[in-house]
Amino acid sequence: MSQPPPNVLSFAACDPSSGAGSHADALTITGMGCHPLPIVTAITVQDTSGVKEVLPLDAQWIDRQARIVLNDVPVHAFKLGVLGSTKAIETITEILLDYPEIPVVLDPVLASGQGDVLTSTEMIETIRAMLLPRTTVLTPNSIEACRLANVNKDQSTYSDYSLLEESAYRLLGLGCQYVLITGTHEDTPEVINALFADNECLRSDAWKRLPHHYHGSGCTLSSAIAAMLATGKTVPDSVVIAQEYTWKALAAGYQPGKGQYIPNRFFRNEEKEDIAQNMHGVQIAGKS
Amino acid sequence: MSQPPPNVLSFAACDPSSGAGSHADALTITGMGCHPLPIVTAITVQDTSGVKEVLPLDAQWIDRQARIVLNDVPVHAFKLGVLGSTKAIETITEILLDYPEIPVVLDPVLASGQGDVLTSTEMIETIRAMLLPRTTVLTPNSIEACRLANVNKDQSTYSDYSLLEESAYRLLGLGCQYVLITGTHEDTPEVINALFADNECLRSDAWKRLPHHYHGSGCTLSSAIAAMLATGKTVPDSVVIAQEYTWKALAAGYQPGKGQYIPNRFFRNEEKEDIAQNMHGVQIAGKS
Numbered sequence: 103m104s105q106p107p108p109n110v111l112s113f114a115a116c117d118p119s120s121g122a123g124s125h126a127d128a129l130t131i132t133g134m135g136c137h138p139l140p141i142v143t144a145i146t147v148q149d150t151s152g153v154k155e156v157l158p159l160d161a162q163w164i165d166r167q168a169r170i171v172l173n174d175v176p177v178h179a180f181k182l183g184v185l186g187s188t189k190a191i192e193t194i195t196e197i198l199l200d201y202p203e204i205p206v207v208l209d210p211v212l213a214s215g216q217g218d219v220l221t222s223t224e225m226i227e228t229i230r231a232m233l234l235p236r237t238t239v240l241t242p243n244s245i246e247a248c249r250l251a252n253v254n255k256d257q258s259t260y261s262d263y264s265l266l267e268e269s270a271y272r273l274l275g276l277g278c279q280y281v282l283i284t285g286t287h288e289d290t291p292e293v294i295n296a297l298f299a300d301n302e303c304l305r306s307d308a309w310k311r312l313p314h315h316y317h318g319s320g321c322t323l324s325s326a327i328a329a330m331l332a333t334g335k336t337v338p339d340s341v342v343i344a345q346e347y348t349w350k351a352l353a354a355g356y357q358p359g360k361g362q363y364i365p366n367r368f369f370r371n372e373e374k375e376d377i378a379q380n381m382h383g384v385q386i387a388g389k390s
Numbered sequence: 391m392s393q394p395p396p397n398v399l400s401f402a403a404c405d406p407s408s409g410a411g412s413h414a415d416a417l418t419i420t421g422m423g424c425h426p427l428p429i430v431t432a433i434t435v436q437d438t439s440g441v442k443e444v445l446p447l448d449a450q451w452i453d454r455q456a457r458i459v460l461n462d463v464p465v466h467a468f469k470l471g472v473l474g475s476t477k478a479i480e481t482i483t484e485i486l487l488d489y490p491e492i493p494v495v496l497d498p499v500l501a502s503g504q505g506d507v508l509t510s511t512e513m514i515e516t517i518r519a520m521l522l523p524r525t526t527v528l529t530p531n532s533i534e535a536c537r538l539a540n541v542n543k544d545q546s547t548y549s550d551y552s553l554l555e556e557s558a559y560r561l562l563g564l565g566c567q568y569v570l571i572t573g574t575h576e577d578t579p580e581v582i583n584a585l586f587a588d589n590e591c592l593r594s595d596a597w598k599r600l601p602h603h604y605h606g607s608g609c610t611l612s613s614a615i616a617a618m619l620a621t622g623k624t625v626p627d628s629v630v631i632a633q634e635y636t637w638k639a640l641a642a643g644y645q646p647g648k649g650q651y652i653p654n655r656f657f658r659n660e661e662k663e664d665i666a667q668n669m670h671g672v673q674i675a676g677k678s
Contacts, residue, residue: 106644116404116412118455119463120426125416128408132417132656137646138408142433145447147454149462157451159433166435166443167406174437174647175407356394358425359462368420368656 108136108332109175111168112325113194114183115144115156115220121317121364127181127325133367134329134347139175141167143194144186150317150361156220158186161193168197178332180206181325184220188228195232205238205331208278209324212246226250235277239337241324243284247273270298280304280337282327286319297341304338309349316352317362323348396620397425397463399456400613401482402471403432403444403508409605409652415469415613421655422617422635427463429455431482432474438605438649444508446474449481456485466620468494469613472508476516483520493526493619496566497612500534514538523565527625529612531572535561558586568592568625570615574607585629592626597637604640605650611636 110131117123123146128138143164147155164186171177180198185191198206210229212221221229230250234240242250244266251272253265270281285294296306326347330340354369398419405411411434416426431452435443452474459465468486473479486494498517500509509517518538522528530538532554539560541553558569573582584594614635618628642657 106646109646116428116430116455118427118429118459120416120428124404125413125426125428128413128416129420137644137652138413139406140404140408140413141406142404142430145430145451145455147451147458149458151462154458155454163433163435163445167404167433170435170437170442171406171647174439174649176647356425358394358397359459359464361462364425 106137108178108329109139110136110179110181110325110328110332111139111141111171111177112181112183112328113141113143113164113168113185114181114321115146115186116142117146117148117318119148119150119317119359119364121150121362122321123183123318126318126321126365126367127183129367130322130325130351131181131329133351133370134326134344136178136329136332139171139177141171143190144184146184150357150359150364152361153220156184156186158190161187161189164190165193165197168194172197172201177201177204179328180204181328182206182208182233183321183324184211185225188222188225191225191228191233195236198236205328206236207239207241207324207328207331208233208237209241209320210246210250211320212249230276234273237278238331239280239282239327239341240273240278241282241284241320241327242273243287243320244269245287247281247283266296267298267303270296270303271301274298274301282341284320284323295341295345297338299337305342307342307345312352314355314357314363316355317364319348319352319365322351322365322367395423395425396466396617397427398467398469398613398616398620399427399429399459399465400469400471400616401429401431401452401456401473402469402609403434403474404430405434405436405606407436407438407605407647407652409438409650410609411471411606414606414609414653414655415471417655418610418613418639419469419617421639421658422614422632424466424617424620427459427465429459431478432472434472438645438647438652440649441508444472444474446478449475449477452478453481453485456482460485460489465489465492467616468492469616470494470496470521471609471612472499473513476510476512479513479516479521483524486524493616494524495527495529495612495616495619496521496525497529497608498534498538499608500537518564522561525566526619527568527570527615527629528561528566529570529572529608529615530561531575531608532557533575535569535571554584555591558584558591559589562586562589568629570629572608572611583633585626587625593630595630595633600640602643602645602651604643605652607636607640607653610639610653610655
């Protein structure tokens, strides 16, 4: 290889199972043909069943890790996951504002897949006020979308489309350019993702719900979107390709321990399944 | 994939360029078909030109990260890189002693490829006294081998084979089962690696020296050996396969920034070069 691949810089916490977090981002970014620049925001103690402890790094160490590679390597997209502290969010926002032309994918990991709280109320307020205006694509699940948008959710948003729509439009109103709300955590027979921008739903896609629970599906999707943006693709095209990639990685996943399955981000070497048989566009309930 | 792959647990520092360290280990382990369990020992501030700062983690955080996944996921090989502190070396040795049946590959990263010191004199003494007796395969370059073995080196060890041999036998005498001394840092026209055990040189292999300097070649080689051990292969077979893999990853490498090249650990998707054309067994100077 003579021409180096596009570079994706991720801010994320480390997960010793590698199912989620910084290493999962690096594997996904590489699986999508880009080069990863992993900036560590926190150390976690977790296994495939859940997060036990989080050690956020001092924000100055996040700043130093990021600035040194930004001065060395041209970055083509940013991906943000667990950020660790309010001060870290402020520090990272300052870095992003110094590189205004680079797209930002923000996966707002408010809780782990098992419900462990990873982001405090103060951090959510800082994300809303500082980060969302600098976000190109926000990728909350439906629960995170309602929480970030301060929409009261006591039922499945995919059963009541008006809640989903209201969350998306409020989040766009806070300044992010695109919102992709994912339905992995819903109880619908199919997983439905919906992409919003400019006060409309640009597209919604559905896949059959896979039989297992997965550790790191959100990291995979958001890192894959960032990788496709880094190659110069549009946001809608990046989302479609990343969704297909993520579905395939989950379908090829495996269970290394006693808990959740982990996506196989290099399924391409092993499986040839045709995603077109699995994905189809959908009209979601109540969509006008 | 229904059957999960073998698992390799690595203790290593994070490198925000991903050329070396924990993320490089994870990419290599995955590239070799295994699942990575990355335990972070330190955060570094570095780019593709060198290491600027190291923040070692408190040993208790290393212990907690490792113990939780060891209780969840069956580990088939350990790989050790930069460990960060004397206390960390002690803590990690205790963990290894609790799992005496699992092979250990130790890459003694005494200095980075650019000469930055990553391991203090006290840490080297602790490695000699505690870690080497629990090491299956030690993978020093010729400079590190002499330093670990307290052999005085003022010339190329591959020009004076007796120095190389003396270092290897002293290191075996300290308790490790195999020593693979690498010649990447020498000035010989070919890179020569030599594998020692039971007071003999089992094999030595040579490749043409590639034109660039690489960031993370040692991490790639040692992680690939650990991955092959995790699949149940013998040490000599693991070394041969890992050497071929590393040579190909380096040959397919790219330069993401202003400094060194980075191995392409997923070259298989792109290149079909036949390693058999590049590698050949050698008689090293003075070998009896």
